[in-house]
Amino acid sequence: MASGSAARKPVSEPLVVxxxxxxxxxxxxxxxxxxxLAQIYAERFGLSIPAWRVIVTLGQYECRTARDMAPDGVMHKSTVSRAVAALEKRGLVRRRPNLDDRREEWLALTPEGRAIYEAVAPEALAVGERLLSVLTAQEQKTLSxxxxxxxxxxxxxxxxxxxxEEA
Amino acid sequence: MASGSAARKPVSEPLVVxxxxxxxxxxxxxxxxxxxLAQIYAERFGLSIPAWRVIVTLGQYECRTARDMAPDGVMHKSTVSRAVAALEKRGLVRRRPNLDDRREEWLALTPEGRAIYEAVAPEALAVGERLLSVLTAQEQKTLSxxxxxxxxxxxxxxxxxxxxEEA
DNA sequence: TGTTAATGGTTGCAGAAGCAACGAACGGAA
DNA sequence: TTCCGTTCGTTGCTTCTGCAACCATTAACA
Incomplete structure (x- = not known):
């Protein structure tokens, strides 16, 4: 055993640092x-992370189902469900039944939703780029x-x- | 506006992909x-992420205060507080008053706590290394x-x- | 056709996380 | 010493998350 005064000194051989x-x-x-990022989309626009992802995806693809929001199970379906519900309540997202398969619904941004998208997206991008600004172009490629x-x-x-999943 | 059937086709110029x-x-x-990682320390040992971090830190440093558990405010102090309380209740961590500053307490692993540490740490390390195994040594250095x-x-x-913080 | 399995989506519940307010103790200055 | 600002740590409260159970609908198949 080490001495009792070695409070901040590492133990002989730490297994994990x-x-x-x-x-x-x-x-x-x-x-x-x-x-x-949350400084942007949470504080300024009242969006949670899941809500932000939904907004961005719909801004990108115009119209998709809730399932498509979590491509690889990244978000749980209940998370998506609640995010969409909240966005709908705020009038940012609109649902339309898919008549070909009435289990699912088409989602799309409302004009108000698109306005928010167009306000948030550039700022979020800017944060991302400010982050990456400490890396050279080559380093960014490598990182990717x-x-x-x-x-x-x-x-x-x-x-x-x-x-x-891809199963 | 794009046609209504362009469900999965990107809008003209998406701002963020x-x-x-x-x-x-x-x-x-x-x-x-x-x-x-959670498969290891949660399912097998019943440890949450904060608890895992406390265990590892104490395994590494023998004896520290709760404040030291979150070096850069990575964990909220309430999170640390609750994790430590849970670990103490399970008999894995022991508290001792710091007579020099009675606001804080010294924390240390009990023998049972150290036993768990010595069981979990190698497995967690193995997961980390299995992760990194897809990178060359040079790539690992670059990534770091x-x-x-x-x-x-x-x-x-x-x-x-x-x-x-370092302020 | 009818029966069973699988899928999209919602919701109740329980555990976890952050915020803020608090108590206790320390440190510096008058 | 006394007062004030700061720091360590705990706790109440609210929000969020994930799981599991569930409903409705579709698909597979005898």
């Missing part, structure tokens, strides 16, 4: 970037590749997600 | 790695550098955290 542990560092980084590789691998290691 | 947006991709990756750069920058962009 948290600050060097990749999952931890990824979590910290993701959390910080989320906070930075590495993230993709890791994401693919993580998907293999993570428990098979809720539903609708 | 979510799948290419760095913060989104970081969030997804971090979430997946957390899920992979990029994460550090981005984290530093994100800390500047994020709202000044709760407390105890």
């Amino acid at each position: 948290l600050e060097e542990f990749l999952p931890y560092r990824l979590n910290v980084l993701a959390g910080l970037t989320s906070s930075a 590749t590495l993230i993709d590789k890791l994401t693919r691998q993580a998907r293999l290691l993570a428990p098979q997600d809720a539903e609708g | 979510l799948e290419e947006f760095l913060p989104y991709r970081l969030n997804v990756l971090a979430g997946l790695t957390s899920s992979a 550098t990029l994460i550090d750069k981005l984290t530093r920058q994100a800390r500047l962009l994020a709202p000044q955290d709760a407390e105890g």
